[in-house]
Amino acid sequence: MSTERMERCCGGEVPLLLKGGRIFDGERFLDGVTDVLLEDGRVRALGKDLPSPEGAKELQLAGLLVCPGFIDLHGHFRDPGQTWCEDLVSGSLAAAAGGYAVAVAMPNTLPPLDNDALVRDVIERGRRAGGARILPAGCVSKERKGEEMAELAAMADAGAVFFTDDGAPVLRARLLRNALLYTKDLGVRVLEHPEEKDLTKSAQVTEGRCSALSGMRGFPISAEVLGVLRALVLARETNCAVHLTHVSTAAALEAIRAAKADGVEVTCDVTPHHLVLSEEDVLRSNLHAAFKVNPPLRSTADRDALWRGIADGTVDAIATDHAPWHEDEKDLPFQEANFGIASYECAVGAVLDYRRNAEPEVPLERLLALWTSRPGALLPQSAAFPGRLAEGLPAHVTVVDPESAFRVDPALWRSKARITPYKGRHFTGRPVLTVVAGKIVFSALEGGAVRV
Amino acid sequence: MSWMHRHLLDVDALSRPEMELLLDQAVHMEDLLDRPIKKVPALRGKLVVNLFFEPSTRTRVSFELAEKFLGADVVNWAASGSSTSKGETLRDTAWTLEAMGADAVVVRHGMPGVPWYLREKLRKASVFNAGDGAHAHPTQALLDVYTVWKHCNRSLDGLRVAIVGDVLHSRVVRSDVQAFRLLGAEVVLAGPRTLMPLETDALGAVYEPDPVKAVEGADAVYLLRIQKERALEGLYPTDDEYHRRWGADEELMARAKKGAFVMHPGPINRGVEIASAVADGPNSLILDQVRSGVAVRMALLYLCMGGMEA
Numbered sequence A: 001m002s003t004e005r006m007e008r009c010c011g012g013e014v015p016l017l018l019k020g021g022r023i024f025d026g027e028r029f030l031d032g033v034t035d036v037l038l039e040d041g042r043v044r045a046l047g048k049d050l051p052s053p054e055g056a057k058e059l060q061l062a063g064l065l066v067c068p069g070f071i072d073l074h075g076h077f078r079d080p081g082q083t084w085c086e087d088l089v090s091g092s093l094a095a096a097a098g099g100y101a102v103a104v105a106m107p108n109t110l111p112p113l114d115n116d117a118l119v120r121d122v123i124e125r126g127r128r129a130g131g132a133r134i135l136p137a138g139c140v141s142k143e144r145k146g147e148e149m150a151e152l153a154a155m156a157d158a159g160a161v162f163f164t165d166d167g168a169p170v171l172r173a174r175l176l177r178n179a180l181l182y183t184k185d186l187g188v189r190v191l192e193h194p195e196e197k198d199l200t201k202s203a204q205v206t207e208g209r210c211s212a213l214s215g216m217r218g219f220p221i222s223a224e225v226l227g228v229l230r231a232l233v234l235a236r237e238t239n240c241a242v243h244l245t246h247v248s249t250a251a252a253l254e255a256i257r258a259a260k261a262d263g264v265e266v267t268c269d270v271t272p273h274h275l276v277l278s279e280e281d282v283l284r285s286n287l288h289a290a291f292k293v294n295p296p297l298r299s300t301a302d303r304d305a306l307w308r309g310i311a312d313g314t315v316d317a318i319a320t321d322h323a324p325w326h327e328d329e330k331d332l333p334f335q336e337a338n339f340g341i342a343s344y345e346c347a348v349g350a351v352l353d354y355r356r357n358a359e360p361e362v363p364l365e366r367l368l369a370l371w372t373s374r375p376g377a378l379l380p381q382s383a384a385f386p387g388r389l390a391e392g393l394p395a396h397v398t399v400v401d402p403e404s405a406f407r408v409d410p411a412l413w414r415s416k417a418r419i420t421p422y423k424g425r426h427f428t429g430r431p432v433l434t435v436v437a438g439k440i441v442f443s444a445l446e447g448g449a450v451r452v
Numbered sequence B: 001m002s003w004m005h006r007h008l009l010d011v012d013a014l015s016r017p018e019m020e021l022l023l024d025q026a027v028h029m030e031d032l033l034d035r036p037i038k039k040v041p042a043l044r045g046k047l048v049v050n051l052f053f054e055p056s057t058r059t060r061v062s063f064e065l066a067e068k069f070l071g072a073d074v075v076n077w078a079a080s081g082s083s084t085s086k087g088e089t090l091r092d093t094a095w096t097l098e099a100m101g102a103d104a105v106v107v108r109h110g111m112p113g114v115p116w117y118l119r120e121k122l123r124k125a126s127v128f129n130a131g132d133g134a135h136a137h138p139t140q141a142l143l144d145v146y147t148v149w150k151h152c153n154r155s156l157d158g159l160r161v162a163i164v165g166d167v168l169h170s171r172v173v174r175s176d177v178q179a180f181r182l183l184g185a186e187v188v189l190a191g192p193r194t195l196m197p198l199e200t201d202a203l204g205a206v207y208e209p210d211p212v213k214a215v216e217g218a219d220a221v222y223l224l225r226i227q228k229e230r231a232l233e234g235l236y237p238t239d240d241e242y243h244r245r246w247g248a249d250e251e252l253m254a255r256a257k258k259g260a261f262v263m264h265p266g267p268i269n270r271g272v273e274i275a276s277a278v279a280d281g282p283n284s285l286i287l288d289q290v291r292s293g294v295a296v297r298m299a300l301l302y303l304c305m306g307g308m309e310a
Helices: A003-012 A088-097 A116-128 A152-158 A173-183 A209-214 A221-238 A250-261 A272-276 A279-284 A300-311 A347-358 A364-369 B016-033 B058-069 B090-099 B114-121 B138-151 B171-182 B211-215 B239-246 B286-304
Strands: A016-019 A035-039 A042-047 A057-060 A065-068 A070-075 A100-105 A133-136 A189-192 A242-244 A266-270 A397-407 A426-436 A439-443 B047-052 B073-078 B104-109 B126-132 B160-164 B186-190 B220-223 B261-263
Touching: A070 A088, A088 A100, A088 A116, A088 A133, A088 A426, A088 A439, A100 A397, A100 A426, A116 A133, A116 A152, A152 A173, A173 A189, A173 A221, A209 A279, A221 A242, A221 A250, A221 A266, A250 A266, A250 A300, A266 A300, A272 A300, A272 A347, A300 A364, A347 A364, A347 A397, A347 A426, B016 B138, B016 B171, B016 B286, B047 B058, B047 B090, B058 B073, B058 B104, B058 B126, B058 B138, B058 B286, B090 B114, B104 B114, B114 B126, B126 B138, B126 B286, B138 B171, B138 B261, B138 B286, B160 B171, B160 B211, B171 B186, B186 B211, B261 B286
Parallel strands: A016 A057, A070 A100, A100 A133, A189 A242, A242 A266, B047 B073, B047 B104, B104 B126, B160 B186, B160 B220, B220 B261
Antiparallel strands: A016 A035, A035 A042, A065 A397, A397 A426, A426 A439
């Protein structure tokens, strides 16, 4: 099949006219605009009462929020190497079903994604997966060992959208510093997992109530703060950008807030589970391994501080850190189980539901921007996921039904993961349609109505 | 007052009346220990498996005696040297035990939460926590409160208990604080800060950095075992320094109430957390704790395994 035909059958499709929704352009809801026309993989028009072109598919979306395709900056696909846990196809379909048009794949696979050939392989197979587009991050270090720099420029050319040794911080401060400098002109950011490993040896849960009451070793708050401070100091000194992922403590967020105010080019994301759950859930579960994650679930005060960070703009993205494992790695006593929470298919709902019930003072626009324009600004421009809706931009769309209630049942997931702390939870609000490059990759709509 | 529990995973499952029912029951069981024939048929025909993933002599033997005195069939499943070391998961071990017809599983494991995990996997067997990680050790707590309770006219209300030692790594202290408080006693914790959780308040007790102040006016002083490898981890410098500052000697005990009880979960390190003169002194309840342990475990097994209807 020629490339051109491939593009046509995978991208083009029939024109799609999304009618009657509330249109969110990535920053705000648009007044007087209700319709979006997608054609040839692009946003053709935004307006009111748009005429339906010949052969177009029309969807009635009254009461629904029409947004730029959601962007997830942090997920684990376990492919290559651990495909019994997840693979690019199951992960891509799961992400799409969770409302994500694009998902960034972390490079801590087996072998690690530390070269351009593997980066190309993930992009190519991800494109054929049929759900969310998958854009890989490459390792900062060769074999993800934290010692020598990987071929960062070659991976940037191949389409890597971040550099990270995620799962762990970049081991050597010197390597992190050099990586910041080396990548500054590549247009690809370093995404750092902030953790001072010397303080977290055999840690299982957050230090505080949870470690005191469970008797397990705690991850001290200081371990995350030191990781954050190291990155901030190096970014300031080199005048380079850095992205800090899954920030989970009030103290770390405060350090980032201060650095931003000081002009350091730092950005950060927080996870849905740190926004919705806390150490109290770990204790209430009687130490169930579904709640085991790194960074660990923190205090309720930390959770509330993350919401304040969203409210004041310190937080730049909500990223899932979707970390699927097979039962064999997760249906175990807490200390034996792997770290990680699988959440693609319920993460947006969990956050929307929490906002609805716990009423943090966060306007809906601000929250939606953290899945769209704000993370979109952190991806290289060539990735073509700007997280915005405007004429001429790529036709990536996520439609959210703020009133649709659902129960989390991992038995029905497209993801291979079956263990999640959200199992059995009831949430209100969820994505019901995901469109990538003009093509519907997930729909819970039936005849214009939301299928229950 | 009836007994509603099939399992015992931690003390917080019990209300004060339930705890008192259990202590009353333990008195009857202790009477049995003085008889020439110690055996009663309360659990005849029941299969109890002692599933110990960690070496433990006293707790295992104490449970085993309790089970045997009640007439149960007892199997000791030493997990090292059996299938677990061949890589069998705990889930499969649980299902195997159930397939063999276990009516109860007494579990000791180095990882917190394992007894809860087993309860979730087992459909019909009772689960008893014989110590999980540094998390909980409810039968130790029950025997500890029982020992003091019977020496104090069956009431702990208003008593002051000082627990001194390695709180951070202790499974005993978490359950003991709950049990003493449930019966109306007040608990003070002492020991080096490096052997304390950062948030001692979460445990429900007050931390007193000065060991002398901690035992001041105490009705009972409970010493926790110091594992010698903690010094190698850099948590305190030497056993000698530990003993001089935190160890219970006659000088420290003189600050407690006159006749204050001395307690220890065992095995004791003479010359580290406790001086021999104190361990072997007239106020030491250490051996009484051992005897109480059998009686309390008998009472617990009897109540949880349908003894009431027999």
